[in-house]
Amino acid sequence: MKRPEFSKIVLGSAVLIWAAGAVFGAYIVNEEREQLRELLAYIGAPTATAFGFYAWKSKAENILKIAKSRKLDEKTKKHVIDGVTKGLKDSLYDTSGNMEDGNGIG
Numbered sequence: 001m002k003r004p005e006f007s008k009i010v011l012g013s014a015v016l017i018w019a020a021g022a023v024f025g026a027y028i029v030n031e032e033r034e035q036l037r038e039l040l041a042y043i044g045a046p047t048a049t050a051f052g053f054y055a056w057k058s059k060a061e062n063i064l065k066i067a068k069s070r071k072l073d074e075k076t077k078k079h080v081i082d083g084v085t086k087g088l089k090d091s092l093y094d095t096s097g098n099m100e101d102g103n104g105i106g
Contacts (some may be wrong), residue, residue: 007057014050018043 004012025039 007054011054012051014046018046062069 022039022043023040025035029039032099
């Protein structure tokens with residue numbers, strides 16, 4: 001049997017923890033209605049972040065798989081793969097979108 005990818009294990013664990021927190025939060029909101037805003041933030045922020053990252057990662061992996069499976073000449077295939085991996089590295093290290101001063105802070 002094939003072992004699941006690490007990212008899917010992490011995402012699955014995050015979803016389970018999130019679900020437990022959401023159930024507990026719903027209980028708290030049932031007792032104290034003014035806590036609804038915090039519960040919605042708890043649910044929304046990690047969900048958007050986790051699923052957004054997973055979609056980005058899957059897209060990058062699929063581009064690589066497609067480039068490798070197509071019958072492209074080696075120069076074009078290398079160009080596509082190098083471009084994707086460079087884009088992945090750049091987006092991992094440049095979290096601010098601005099590296100002018102070299103420290104990652106605009």
